[in-house]
Every structure is written in structure tokens, then in C-alpha cells.
Amino acid sequence: MLSEFSLIDRYFAQRARAHTRRATLGIGDDCALIAPPPGEVLAVSTDMLVEGRHFLPNVDPHALGHKALAVNLSDLAAMGAAPLGFTLAFSLPAPREDWLAAFSAGLFELADRYDCELIGGDTTAGPLNLCLTIFGSVPPQHALRRDAARPGDDVWVSGTPGDARAGLGLLRGEWTTNETDAAVLRRALERPEPRVALGLALRGVAHAALDVSDGLAGDLLHILERSNVAALIDADAPPKSAALAKLPRDVQRQCALAGGDDYELCFTAPPDRRAAVEAAAQQAGVRATRIGTITALDPADPQRATPSISWRDASGAPLNLTLQGFDHFHAD
């Protein structure tokens, strides 16, 4: 096991030690020591990625390193938290140097861009499994909670949701497209860009927020349930990328509304903050689009008696959407 030890040391521990800044004490002791800035609290999230479930066995390890951290940074973004550091635990069947080199390069390129420090870890032999726990900081009064949506709020989404699911469909042979667009859609699946800058810019502007990992329809429902409200959503409002727009119309809608793995932010904000939302999006360099409205629950109306989404088309006419059964990459 000596070679494993030295490989892990070369690609992770040495580097983490060299980059320790925020953690009082990092890799190599029983615990890392870390503290949020004065007046702020730590935001913590953990995600486990399993081969065959969250990524394909033949995934490019550089892309996997990127994505493993990206999905965790996305959780911080959805909370309006600034990245501080992360721990990485993984099991590997047999450590291969080329694999570790590429994986760690993909991981640290993203970590460096967001100034997010590896502060601890654990490695073991076993079926490929990656578990990251990420730490950020946020003033508690600015945290973008799921339970903070209010009736009358606009519902917004960032970016062009659906691209990742369209990319997965290409890999699965569910549909085809030209090579250029295929590369765009695969990139959305394999190298999602966490919306950290947008989350930070939305502090004090947005009410509720989350990141879209399991599909817009299902994830928005989490906000509705925790905020005890309903929503009226224009099914065609989420903007389509040029690449997605070339696929069949029903595929576009299903990908945009029920496709997972985009890691765009879905958030609510009061209508009098529309200019502030637009400014935040511009500052973050990402598009934000209004797709609907939060409504109060109405016990007298069976459509709005419980937290749920009422779909509309562009003309405002009710739409009966069937999004069930359109599975995305990780269906758990």
C-alpha cells in the first residue's frame, strides 16, 4: 500500500499542506480547525457521488474532479455562502497515477478559482465513491433559505436549464445533434459551473433559493413545501440554449423542466427587487429569467390547496404537463 500512500500524498496532501491559509490546522492532524469570519456562520453540505449513479464508468477523471467539487460549491451558492474549504473522502478500487493526476487537476483547478481549500480527507480501497463535505460562510440573516418564499414573489432561474439532461441524452443515444452542439451539451453535464457569484450577489435581494440538481419542477417543489406556498410557472419561460433549441420541442421542455444536473439557481424575490436581481445577475455574469410567481395556498381551490406548481403556456393558458417518468442522471 506504500505506493498508494505516496500517490495520495503527492496529489492531495502535499498540495493541501502547501495551500493551507484559512484553516488554522489542515491535513495531517486528527481534525482540521476552521472558523467563520466574525458575525458569520458556517454553511455545511455533503454530497456522495457513486459510479454508475452520478457519473458513467468511463467518465473523464478531470471532469469528475471538477464536478465533484462543483456540485458542492453549488450548494454554497444556493445558500448565498462564500466558499472556505472542503474535505474529500474517497474509495478507489486500485489507485492509478494517471487517474489521480487528472482527477486532482480537475478538482484543484476549480478549487483555486473559488479560493476553496482542501482541509482534510480520507482515502481507502473500495468501489469508486467520492464524498465531499464543503464549508462556506454567510451572515445568518443573509442566508438564502428554502423556507423564505413569500406569496407575490417572482420565481427566477439562472442560465439555460436543460442542457445537462440534453447532454446525458446524447451519451445515452436518446437523441442526436451536430458535433458542436453535442460538445456544448456534454460540457454542461460534465463541467457544470456553480453559481457562487450569483448566490453572493443575491444576498439581501432574493428570499428563497436552491440549486437545481434534480430538475426545476421537482426542486422548486422543495421551496414550495418548506415555504408552504404554491407557484404559477410559465413552462416555456426558462430560456433554451442555442444547442438545446435545436432538439425536438417536447425534448426541450422535458429537459428544461425535469432534467437534473444543471446546478442553476432557482430563487424567489419580491417584484420590487427586479432591478436588483438583474443587477446581481449582471454582476455575476449570468442570465437570470423570471419564470413565474409564488401564490398563497388556497384551501378552497383543489389546484392550490397544497404546495404545488400550476403550469401555464406563454399565453397564460393552463397546461397539463406530465413530467413524471422522465428520469435524469441521479434518480435517488
Add this chain to the structure above:
Amino acid sequence: MLSEFSLIDRYFAQRARAHTRRATLGIGDDCALIAPPPGEVLAVSTDMLVEGRHFLPNVDPHALGHKALAVNLSDLAAMGAAPLGFTLAFSLPAPREDWLAAFSAGLFELADRYDCELIGGDTTAGPLNLCLTIFGSVPPQHALRRDAARPGDDVWVSGTPGDARAGLGLLRGEWTTNETDAAVLRRALERPEPRVALGLALRGVAHAALDVSDGLAGDLLHILERSNVAALIDADAPPKSAALAKLPRDVQRQCALAGGDDYELCFTAPPDRRAAVEAAAQQAGVRATRIGTITALDPADPQRATPSISWRDASGAPLNLTLQGFDHFHAD
């Protein structure tokens, strides 16, 4: 997957929500929010447990729930940190209600005893894998770091190291004993008791500390390397439990010095703090035994030119111990 969701919800999320006290925001949002008490920092540790590597496939799930948290609490103990909370990510091949019920019971019984709150998690389908990340708090000046051993320090160990390895040997058929002793040794392996109270009592008393997960000899070396010192250790000083003392003499020594999974604390303290160490151990209800001394490196002496352990017998005569090749449960 609905039944999986509802099982996870019943055994983990519902309970975690009901018990949220320390976390400003716990399970159900993108991140948990948590802060250390004023003047303290967070101590963070992550451990991944894999079937066949850290536990046997036929492990009692109640014991596994206990041990998964115990090994993490032990990392806090070794830092002198007070438990606050933990995240739990796991993958399961197929969720069985009886398994989840027993696992969660073992986990939460220990969590409750140490007032350590589940603040977040992730579950997925996949080969059985458990990843816990634990959070504690400690005043930074009282953290028991591995790099704090000083020449002249006494070396101490808690409890009766070796029992867990002796228990593993019984399961593996490497040796046998009577049923009562077998139960004691198996319990040491399956239900280690984290030395949290001792770690807290050693704040301001001990210099360096760690928990013995991979064997006393190998783990003490981590303190020596990080503190840049050597050690003179009486190989027979670690006390043997009555159960271990009935096994062959060479087995006793190998188990006590090279056996892993005990999760006892090994720590150093200046000789003028011997009474304070004894008082701390008494307060924590655990035995602490002096087993040797930290010495300065001596470039002129090949035996002590680099961080290493010089073994002695009870009479003080040098001992040539071969501990290599005595593998314990997790050899990575």
C-alpha cells in the same frame, strides 16, 4: 424509489429535524448552518467506512451505526474538541428497513450520549459505503495537536490497547479463547468507546495527542514525525485487559502495540503534569498509563537521528521488535 425516500426520512431526516438545536438550520436545506461558540474554532474530521475494509459484510448494523460515529467522535477527542454535530452520507445496495432501523438506532444512541446532532446528509444507491464528517469546537490555544510533543514529555496511553485487534483475531480464527473473554474482545472491536471526556479533560494538560486507529506504534510515529522528536517506549507498559492477558504472550504484545481499531488516546504531557493527567483520567473514568518518554533527535545517534521509537523491555534493556506485517483491520 419512494419507499427508499420514506425509509431514509423515517430513520434519519425526521429525527434530525426533531433534534435540531445547535444548527441554525439543519436537514432539508442546501446547507446546514452552524457556528462554534465565541472564542472557539470548529474542529472537522471526515472518515469513510467501506464494507470488507473497515467492517465485515455480516456486521451487526446496530454496532456499525455505533462504530461509524465512534471513530469520528474519537477524532474530536484526540483534538480536545467538544462534539457539536455531524453529516452522514451513505450508499446502500438496497435499503432494508430492519437494517436501517438497527443502524440508525446504534448511531443515534451514541449521538445522544455525546449530544452530537445530525445536521445534514446524502443517501444514494451503491455498494455499502458510509462517510461521516464530524464537527466539534475547541478554543484554538487548547487544541491537542500532533506537532506539540516536546523532549522530556511523558508518553501516555488510555485504556487497554490491543483488545480490538484480539477481537478481530477471534473473528478471523487466528486464536481462540473462552466465550466471556471473546465477548469482551469483540465488543472492543465493534463498539469502541470514544475518549471524548478524556480529550476535554486533557485541555491545557497534554501537549500532543492522537487516537490509536492504526496501532500504537504506527500512530505514535505520526506524533514523532510532526513534532520532530523520538521516543523511548517500554513495550510491555501498555496495560492488558484480563481477556487479552489470557492470550499467548507474543499475541498480547503484537495486539497492544500494532493492533488497530482501539480508538484509545495516545498523548504526551510534561512530567510535572503527571498528577493533572491522573486527575483528568479519573474525571473521565478511564485509565491512563505512562509508557515512555519523548526524546530529542540526535543526529550523532543512528537510532535517534530521525523520528522513531526505541523499544525497551520492563528492565530498560533495548528490544528489537518486529511489528511490521502484523496487519490490522483497515490497512490503508
